[in-house]
Amino acid sequence: MGGNGTWFLAYMHPERFAxxxxxSAPANPWWATRLATVPTLVFHGTExxxxxxxxxxxxxxxxxxxxxxxxxxxxVPGSRGQ
Numbered sequence: 001m002g003g004n005g006t007w008f009l010a011y012m013h014p015e016r017f018a019x020x021x022x023x024s025a026p027a028n029p030w031w032a033t034r035l036a037t038v039p040t041l042v043f044h045g046t047e048x049x050x051x052x053x054x055x056x057x058x059x060x061x062x063x064x065x066x067x068x069x070x071x072x073x074x075x076v077p078g079s080r081g082q
Contacts, residue, residue, distance in 0.1 A: 007022050008027075036066035044057075057072070
């Protein structure tokens with residue numbers, strides 16, 4: 001399911017989650033309206049060749065704009081998060 005599933009399930013059922021931790025996955029910024037109540041820790045490797053870093057940055061910005069409790073972590077190159 002991965003990060004996409006994390007975003008989607010939390011969007012569909014935000015009341016069921018105490019928090020979410022999606023990793024390197026795009027999400028629809030419109031979902032931030034429903035996800036702003038769910039504490040979120042987003043990880044995205046800076047050298048991800050599959051999913052652009054900007055995808056996660058846009059979602060983080062959308063959550064912050066709606067007052068969401070969101071933290072964004074970008075593992076350094078060569079770390080296990082890459």
